[in-house]
Amino acid sequence: MNNDHKLGLPIEYQEKPEYFDAHNMNESTEAKNAFIEKLLKAQHVKTVLDMTCGTGSQVFYLAKRGYEVIGSDFSPALLEQARKKAAAEGLDLTFIDGDMRTLKVGQFDAVITIFSAIGHLTKPDFEKALQNIRANLKDGGVYIFDIFNLQAITDEMIADFAMDIESVVNGAKIRNVQHSELDREKGLLTSHDHYTILKDGCEPEIQTNRFSLQIYTAQQLRVMLEQNGFEIIHHYDIEGNDFVAEKSLNILTVARKQRGQTPFLLLRF
Ligand SMILES: C[S@@+](CC[C@H](N)C(=O)[O-])C[C@H]1O[C@@H](n2cnc3c(N)ncnc32)[C@H](O)[C@@H]1O
DSSP: OOSOOTTOOOHHHHTOHHHHHHHHOSHHHHHHHHHHHHHHHHTTOOEEEETTOTTTHHHHHHHTTTOEEEEEESOHHHHHHHHHHHHHTTOOOEEEEOOTTTOOOOOEEEEEEOSSGGGGSOHHHHHHHHHHHHHTEEEEEEEEEEEEBTTTOOHHHHHHHOEEEEEEETTEEEEEEEEEEEETTTTEEEEEEEEEEEOTTSOOEEEEEEEEEEOBOHHHHHHHHHHTTEEEEEEEOTTSSBOOTTTOSEEEEEEEEOSSSOHHHHHHO
16 A cells, blocks of 8 residues: 555554444445345456455455455555455455556456445546556456445535444444535545544543545546546446436446547547
């Protein structure tokens, strides 16, 4: 993981992988993974590269359902957690350390980056990632990803994102108080986190963190995808309903790699 994250990152990606994992698996994750699997099946996908696999939520789900799947991520701490879980379950899974903007693994039927992962990239870096995702896809392969919908997100929703949660992870009690704010013009959704960590016999440890997600309207995504050699097959919301621009909180996009050189490259050379 290099130091090139202009938007900041959640603390748990680097320092608290068990905490990330404890909050990452719930009923909605299972439903989301099931819907992604349904979309992959509809596209006759057999091989998948998950370029932002984290602790492996989608990798485990898909591998157990017969897909040939490789996970990659730029967080060594989250990858280590994924490898530990695979070993504990006796599963022979491959997790590779790499950045979605540059990593080349092979040519897959599908690439996925799920759970707002592209939000960690600036707009120019997302374009770089799109070019690299193309390189990891067969001609006609599909790219599936989700991100918050800038057009539908209201101030009330942002207030609703606020959390005050306590959990016990590896014997430590962690309280996370969080709130978000949105710069609508720039499309930057910023999360402010305050952690209090209590371990037996120790003084409370306080950590604060801030990171932003670059979010998009469906129209902005369309332009970026088309300029970088993809055509949109369909937009959904994260629950699998058809996407409604003014209403859906998330945009889950299924895009296809267009054959040949990208319009983006043709414009430049
Ligand atoms: C919210 S997590 C989602 C993880 C997983 N897909 C899931 O649903 O549990 C976003 C992931 O994106 C990864 N990520 C962010 N920027 C990345 C980049 N440039 N290259 C590779 N991984 C990246 C983070 O390390 C993190 O694991």
